[in-house]
């Protein structure tokens with residue numbers, strides 16, 4: 001139940017054009033997760049800046065750059081446009097062995 005609400009809120013926040021409203025929805029989702037001790041899905045956690053904790057929307061409040069680092073690992077670099085923090089998100093790790 002709580003998880004469903006979180007997903008609905010985050011999906012709504014991503015679609016929301018008003019960034020103030022979007023971050024309000026995103027913060028509410030986070031509060032619900034904490035209150036119910038629900039672990040946020042990985043995809044959703046990526047949408048919160050690790051440094052300033054703001055909700056970041058790729059293409060709007062975050063710059064996403066696809067980089068190909070060593071061989072099998074494909075990663076994107078996400079730059080938070082609010083605080084400038086950059087972090088990597090690993091998309092796929094092919095097992096070579």
Ligand SMILES: [Zn+2]
Nearest residue numbers: 049052080083
């Ligand atoms: Zn940030």
